[in-house]
Amino acid sequence: MDLDEAARELYGLAPEDFTSARNKLADQAKADGDAAAGKAIRELKKPTLAAWLANQLVRAEADRIDDLVQLGDDLRDAHASRDGDRMRELTSQRISLVRDLGRAARDLAKKTGHKVTDTVGDRLAETLDAASVDTDAARLLGTGRLTSALRHVGFGVVDESGEPAEVTPISTARERRANGKKATKKQAGRPTQADKRAEERRRKEAREKLDRAEAELAEAEEARAQAEAELDANEHHVEDMRTAVERLTDELEKAQAELERAEHRTGSLERALTRAGRAATSARRRRDSLAED
Incomplete structure (x- = not known):
């Protein structure tokens, strides 16, 4: 089991099951002769309740999380073109979607016996808002393995302690779903249409960050x-x-x-x-x- 696979499994568990399952997977990797993987798995941090809820939304509400990220892209386009009417429309949609996702998260928590306090709910909403306005936050959320809630500030994204949140190299659930839907393989080393769109997206994000x-x-x-x-x-x-x-x-x-x-x-x-x-x-x-x- 590699780190990506272990992380996907662990961050889908209930918070109270995380530590024992993590240690078991780490011991298993070490017993299989991969000490480095075992060490990396053991260093995975247990998520806060707000982060756990966000991770569950990525798994249970994948389409609506995708919609949220897309709304962020559309908002940035509207802002770049100074389309005030479009910005107001998209902002209203974003607020409504964040509210609906918050309700969905509370339902998920209730089913597993977890209580969502107002503070936890606010931190989850801040995480969803951050993902809709910042591409790094969207990528962090999309991994489905947050350890802390996120908050967007003037110069980037921070976690619950106020420290800068780092972008994980592990693939996001959105990317894994996109890869799973590819109907054809790359032809003779030539980039596919999906590759071109991904490259254009990366260039767009780089331009936006530069701007x-x-x-x-x-x-x-x-x-x-x-x-x-x-x-x-x-x-x-x-x-x-x-x-x-x-x-x-x-x-x-x-x-x-x-x-x-x-x-x-x-x-x-x-x-x-x-x-x-x-x-x-x-x-x-x-x-x-x-x-x-």
Whole structure:
């Protein structure tokens, strides 16, 4: 049993059966002489409940999962062509489909005795939403072997811990179904129509990622230029304020010196006033004395 086959089997089991079944398959591979496969199988992680539900949907609702991924492709096309009406129509369809898949997941869980809390339901909805807007998330979901719920953020897809989610190299259920429906084999080494469509899809995804990266770069460059301009303006403002402070400090020192001189002169004038008052009093007395005589 190779890793792909083991993973398909294990991630289809109930969460409580995962660990014992994984260890049994790992021991079996090691006993068969494939220690590397045994080690790889033993390292497979048990899925969270939200991830387990998503894996069950891939198996039980394959067509609707395909529809969800296709809606994502159509939405990106509508966005690229700036078709607002089409985008609104597709967005409404996506919301409805995610809601229906959520109900289907709750029914699956109920049949196996598992309770879906609001938190788990929200994480499942985030996983389905991520698959409809991000091709990497769609590929992760399509493997049917998620270990964690997914969430789409500005620069990619993260798991429940907030760490970047890695795209698994194992083939997705969608790809396996497509391969199983091939009616003819490749002719003399020439690519089939399915190969051409797959290659065109890969090129389209690469172009879309490049366009997003270029848009993010342009936005970052614009933000950097704005920050640089604001910094330059602020540095000029700081220099102007420093000059103003130096000027005001000099004026303050001069004003303090003038104040000290004025205060000193006030003392002199007060003493002169006292002397003048005494002299006036003496003069008034002499005048009054002469007037009596």
